[in-house]
Amino acid sequence: MNEEQDQVLVRRTLRGDKKAFEMIVRKYQRPLLNYVGRMVGERELALDFAQDVFVRAYASLRSFESQYKFSTWLFKIASNLVIDHWRKKKLPTFSLSAPLGQDGDCLTLDVPDDEPAVGQKFELAELRQRIETALEKLPGPLRELFVWRHVNELSYEEMAEIKGLPLGTIKNRVFQAKEMVRRLLQEMS
Amino acid sequence: MNCFKINDIYDYIEGSLSPEHQEELERHLSVCPRCRRAVEDRKLIAGAAFGLPPLAVPDDFTDRVMARIAPAKVKHPVWLIILASASSLLALTAMVMIASGRSALGVLSGASHSFWEYVKSAAVLTAKAATLLTLAGKTVRPLLEVAYKGLSVLTSFIHPGLQVLILILAMGLVVSLFFGMRKKFSVGD
Numbered sequence: 001m002n003e004e005q006d007q008v009l010v011r012r013t014l015r016g017d018k019k020a021f022e023m024i025v026r027k028y029q030r031p032l033l034n035y036v037g038r039m040v041g042e043r044e045l046a047l048d049f050a051q052d053v054f055v056r057a058y059a060s061l062r063s064f065e066s067q068y069k070f071s072t073w074l075f076k077i078a079s080n081l082v083i084d085h086w087r088k089k090k091l092p093t094f095s096l097s098a099p100l101g102q103d104g105d106c107l108t109l110d111v112p113d114d115e116p117a118v119g120q121k122f123e124l125a126e127l128r129q130r131i132e133t134a135l136e137k138l139p140g141p142l143r144e145l146f147v148w149r150h151v152n153e154l155s156y157e158e159m160a161e162i163k164g165l166p167l168g169t170i171k172n173r174v175f176q177a178k179e180m181v182r183r184l185l186q187e188m189s
Numbered sequence: 190m191n192c193f194k195i196n197d198i199y200d201y202i203e204g205s206l207s208p209e210h211q212e213e214l215e216r217h218l219s220v221c222p223r224c225r226r227a228v229e230d231r232k233l234i235a236g237a238a239f240g241l242p243p244l245a246v247p248d249d250f251t252d253r254v255m256a257r258i259a260p261a262k263v264k265h266p267v268w269l270i271i272l273a274s275a276s277s278l279l280a281l282t283a284m285v286m287i288a289s290g291r292s293a294l295g296v297l298s299g300a301s302h303s304f305w306e307y308v309k310s311a312a313v314l315t316a317k318a319a320t321l322l323t324l325a326g327k328t329v330r331p332l333l334e335v336a337y338k339g340l341s342v343l344t345s346f347i348h349p350g351l352q353v354l355i356l357i358l359a360m361g362l363v364v365s366l367f368f369g370m371r372k373k374f375s376v377g378d
Contacts, residue, residue, distance in 0.1 A: 119233025
């Protein structure tokens with residue numbers, strides 16, 4: 001995502017050019033909806049949330065610091081909104097900064113086991129469908145990282161910036177999310 | 190034979206291992222079918238996850254966002270605020286002068302008049318307006334009372350269709366009266 005172009009559009013918006021913000025919305029509506037949609041599950045709710053993200057971003061655009069990437073700032077707003085939603089719904093969540101394997105449901109990243117491969121069992125389209133189903137069962141914080149990495153194709157550095165966590169912690173959590181998806185795929189096969 | 194950890198396998202798939210570490214892992218893979226299978230399986234799943242289908246964005250999404258956002262607060266320079274205030278004051282003064290019956294030439298020639306003169310003109314105008322309103326109230330009230338009583342009597346034995354016709358004619362009469370009165374008591378007469 002062209003960062004320089006974003007900074008220009010932000011400056012134009014701050015000067016009162018609504019057309020510039022419209023261009024920002026057009027640019028980020030798809031990645032944002034792809035993220036929010038997989039976080040909240042319901043399409044209509046996801047559309048409302050994605051709209052809210054842009055409305056909040058517009059309202060607090062003056063607080064955006066240009067040394068950061070605009071896209072990460074936008075995803076941070078979205079992430080906060082999603083976390084608020086999980087809390088209101090009392091959905092199970094945990095801190096990504098807690099040590100790996102502390103909570104019973106988390107996988108450690110030890111050596112590979114002897115379990116059979118699952119990737120080859122399905123055709124590509126079916127595998128993707130099953131990954132989507134597995135994602136729905138993944139704990140929210142891990143699902144978020146998995147979606148950012150594979151759907152939004154964010155770098156580990158960007159994810160670390162959004163979550164305000166060390167790079168190593170984020171990387172380990174992403175690997176853990178991948179392992180959990182793989183385990184869920186095994187259970188489904 | 191020491192197998193590699195899952196973290197190393199993911200780093201290897203993403204190409205983020207150091208050249209030495211990568212070489213070491215590849216040597217191990219050539220002799221360890223379990224790690225080879227683990228790498229292949231995770232590669233397949235990651236490949237499928239990177240191509241998850243995007244969620245469709247409605248055509249009117251941007252319009253819906255733009256309809257929700259308030260116009261940006263644009264910071265105006267001080268000189269612009271002063272200029273706008275001065276223009277507004279000038280326009281207001283001109284309106285008072287025109288309403289008090291002074292011609293544009295009179296306004297120009299009377300530029301030396303004191304502020305007190307304009308206040309006096311405004312006071313005279315206000316007094317005229319108050320007199321006009323009182324007179325209108327005294328004239329219209331008995332007329333309305335008579336009209337109401339007359340209508341009450343008429344509606345008891347006149348056909349509804351005829352009532353509508355009479356009502357329209359009466360409204361026309363009231364409107365004509367209003368414009369006639371306005372012309373008679375117009376300001377400056």
